[in-house]
Amino acid sequence: MNVLITGSSNGLGRCLARKFARDYGKIILHGRKEAQLTQFRDLLNEDYGTQADMVIGDIREEETLLALYTAAVRNKIDVLINNAGVYVYGDPTKTTLADMDSVITTNMIAPMRLTLLVYPIMVAKGKGLIVNINSLAGKTLNDKEAVYCASKHGLRGFMGSFRHEARKHGVDVLDVYLGAMQTEMMLGRPGYDGMMDPDEVADVIAGLCRDSYDSLRVNEIEIGRL
Numbered sequence: 001m002n003v004l005i006t007g008s009s010n011g012l013g014r015c016l017a018r019k020f021a022r023d024y025g026k027i028i029l030h031g032r033k034e035a036q037l038t039q040f041r042d043l044l045n046e047d048y049g050t051q052a053d054m055v056i057g058d059i060r061e062e063e064t065l066l067a068l069y070t071a072a073v074r075n076k077i078d079v080l081i082n083n084a085g086v087y088v089y090g091d092p093t094k095t096t097l098a099d100m101d102s103v104i105t106t107n108m109i110a111p112m113r114l115t116l117l118v119y120p121i122m123v124a125k126g127k128g129l130i131v132n133i134n135s136l137a138g139k140t141l142n143d144k145e146a147v148y149c150a151s152k153h154g155l156r157g158f159m160g161s162f163r164h165e166a167r168k169h170g171v172d173v174l175d176v177y178l179g180a181m182q183t184e185m186m187l188g189r190p191g192y193d194g195m196m197d198p199d200e201v202a203d204v205i206a207g208l209c210r211d212s213y214d215s216l217r218v219n220e221i222e223i224g225r226l
């Protein structure tokens with residue numbers, strides 16, 4: 001099973017990459033920081049004897065999306081994990097157009113675009129899995145998270161609707177709604193020590209990405225802290 005994970009230089013994506021490199025087939029890493037990602041790729045190749053591929057670039061850029069698509073074709077991917085994301089917290093009246101554009105493009109438009117780019121690869125195989133790392137904020141409406149909520153609610157709407165189309169071609173869409181995790185994204189936030197361990201979260205998600213079941217599919221899952 002070959003897997004493309006966006007935003008796998010850090011946090012949850014990095015934990016997922018390690019599990020997939022260990023337990024499944026080929027992985028494609030992605031992030032903006034070339035040195036950090038190259039070091040991680042070399043480590044995975046050394047530890048697990050994999051030949052991880054990688055794409056460097058800002059996911060808001062069309063050029064990066066096309067490079068991800070090319071890597072997906074080259075590696076005949078079976079699973080796309082839309083994980084790269086950013087978080088914003090604060091007074092919504094202070095949000096600039098540039099901030100809005102950046103968050104909505106990263107968390108919503110980019111995964112939508114990438115999904116539509118790689119979908120034909122899966123359709124040609126007659127199977128595939130698209131995993132969207134969403135947030136509980138994609139279902140709830142939280143104070144001081146207006147733009148983040150908007151981006152994740154939008155992603156939920158697109159993917160929930162797209163699932164109907166994908167099913168016709170044997171492609172599953174799994175939406176993962178997460179509570180707070182101990183990653184860089186949450187550093188400095190109150191209650192950090194009680195947040196979920198991203199490695200445990202990655203365990204659950206990787207378990208759901210095994211080759212398809214015979215009699216069921218999982219459309220969505222909520223994972224929250226104790």
Ligand SMILES: NC(=O)c1ccc[n+]([C@@H]2O[C@H](COP(=O)([O-])OP(=O)(O)OC[C@H]3O[C@@H](n4cnc5c(N)ncnc54)[C@H](OP(=O)(O)O)[C@@H]3O)[C@@H](O)[C@H]2O)c1
Binds near residue numbers: 013059060106
């Ligand atoms: N942490 C939480 O509490 C929490 C809760 C619910 C949902 N989530 C979701 O979980 C996912 C992973 O977040 P995390 O907690 O693991 O955060 P993280 O540690 O900050 O990692 C975010 C990853 O996304 C990548 N990324 C961000 N913006 C990018 C851009 N413009 N272009 C390319 N890559 C970009 C980063 O790569 P580079 O920095 O190398 O570019 C990094 O690898 C996100 O979708 C987030 O919304 C997180």
